Amino acid sequence: MSQKIKNPLAQALGLVFQGMRDKLGGISSSQIASTMGLAASHYRMIEAGSAILQPSRAIKIVQTFDTIEFVPLCQVLVSIQVLDSVKQSVADMRTSAGMLAEATPSLSPVLKKLDALLDIVESSSPSEVGRAIGSGGLKDELSIFLTTAPVIFTADQMDNFMSPTYQYPISGQLYSKIGNILQGVAPFYLDAVLQLIDNLKDVTPRVTAGELAKWESTRKNRISHIIGIVRQPEVMLDFSTFDYSYLWEENFQKILMIYRDPPQADAAPIHQRICELLKKRFESERVRYERELETFDQILAEKLQIESCKGRVSEVDEILQHSDIAMNNLWVYVLSSGYVVPFIDNATVEATAADVYGTSLGYDETCQKLISIRRLCSEIGFGL
Template sequence: MVKKVKNPLAQALGLVFQRTRDKMGGVSSSRIASSLGLAASHYRMIEAGSALLQPARAIKVVQVFETIEFIPLCQVLVSIQILDSVRGSIDDMKTTAEFLTQADPAIGKTLALFEDLWEVIESGQAGRVARKIVSVGIVDELESFLTTEPVALTAEAIDNFMTPTYQYPITGQLYSKIGDILQGVAPFYLDVILELIDNLRGIAPRVTPGELAQWEQRHRNRFSHVIGIVRKPEVILDVDTFDYSFLWQDNFQKMLIIHRDSPKVKTESILSKLADNLKRRYESERIKYERQLLGFDETINRKLSIEYRKEQAAEIDALLRHRETQMNNLWVYIMTSGYAVLFIDNASVDTEATDIYGTSLAYDETCQKLVSIREMCSDIGFEL
């Protein structure tokens, strides 16, 4: 019989409840239980992480603990239920926690701290786990998440905020859209926001391959197309950092990779090599990539295209130039809402990790490159 450990997220929530009671002047657990309509013994088990608080109690919880917000609490309670379904295996819990982080980045900061917890959980000693939950900052992070009011944006505001788009690279609407969103903000806060934006001007964010891969994971269900313009095709064969799992998202339609130089080894196509590498990785992590392995070949053939365009070397060189520096790879992520996010980097198969430089392009450069990318894709016959 498989021994089940305590649900660590449920334990963390119980510790937050204990801390909140203390901040309320040391209200007894019996009194809290009565307010929630629970038996005192059952509520004590919830605080200990031995019993789960059901989502149906969420409204009463926010009425009793006034600092806890309703929506974050519901997110936590659902996450607890999902984790509890795989409590028989530490590995499955770790994988599920990763999925939850990808599905709901808002709770990701809390779940990321669990990385330091799994080894202690395997010991099965609830006391040690509780102390570790506190010492690595999980209770602090979860409390912050639960007590922070979510920012409310309408669907229209979210869809229309980011420009430029692939279809209309130069819209001239960015500033008016920001202005519309900031209307109604108190002047005191508006001054802080404008100062922050002004301080950020001219600062180019440095993005490592690992950070870009994490960004991909968080946004993978929001991509419709991805375009890669690379100097050497071998760079795309690295599947240890990038797992290409967005290809299997229902919203995703097509990935196009254009390479400037010919492959070093011509006995096998780059597409075949990439597919082989991906399949090997997925099979080595079958639990995580079970969905991708189903219909693997059909998805690769339908959604991934690789083009060798030596005759457009000059155009590719121009696209790979960033601030008078020649880079090696340009990635265009086109979201389902239409807007585009561009990253450029100097990575190659021979580049040391410490020497890799990547960044997300500023607004003006993004507009300029999108115009050229559209022309190149049109020549190839790639249309959105």
């Protein structure tokens, strides 16, 4: 008879929970267990991969670890149950993992990492498997999956949805997406959902700098790129509201900033000034930003890219135009799911908070801006 082995996906989930608990700063496993309504000893077994969580606990989990998405978590918990039922045999686990990948394509990257791990689970100790889960990338891949909002579109469909072309009408993609979202919603809720959408059609969101900073902070582990199109490069030097801490997130790849007007005369380069001022801000709160300071120079060199518009003033002016009003800054957040969320504002170096107006663009305008931004980035040599 084959030797009974520990479920490696359950082990990986336990390691993800440990990492999230560490990020909460000093939270004990007993406190987490209490929040989830579990005995402390049972939760410790879950972190060790020796016990599994029932899908019925999913709501408690997302309330405890607020970066975890509900739907991906349910998919993982069900997958763990499926694999747990066949964990006596590596061959059966591999077969079941393949079936799970077919049933849930979005889980494929996680299950590919799991498949590579199955070669060693039978002959290795749980601690050795745990180290392999970390070094082989299963833990990181699972963490990304759990914290990324579920995407129904394929990669091609998603690209067409957020980056329309003449061959792919905008409206068709938008209707498909809304249909996919509403599919499966209980009829009891549909009237309320449709009424809410209808009420939002004519509402223009007013977004302050503080609200944008809060939005950015709550999603910083889901952002992969930020593109900033600004008039004055000096507007990027305000660190009283934004702290750029997303640069240290694993999912974050690069921030690209393009400025229209030349920097102030006799001033140091903008990249250098950003680095100096941000480092000064971090050093003034060293306890809070100790982790960031350890790799500060390396991260800023790798992930922060700044360039002038290289004479393409009219293109920048067009991009910064909003409802016949010349705005000053456009910030495009590219999420790891592929979606794009833009914000536009009229902030300047001299403006007070009361003078600043900001909003998030509507769907059609977002699509139009994306076409212009991609063209501008290509022309000046920027690439995601």
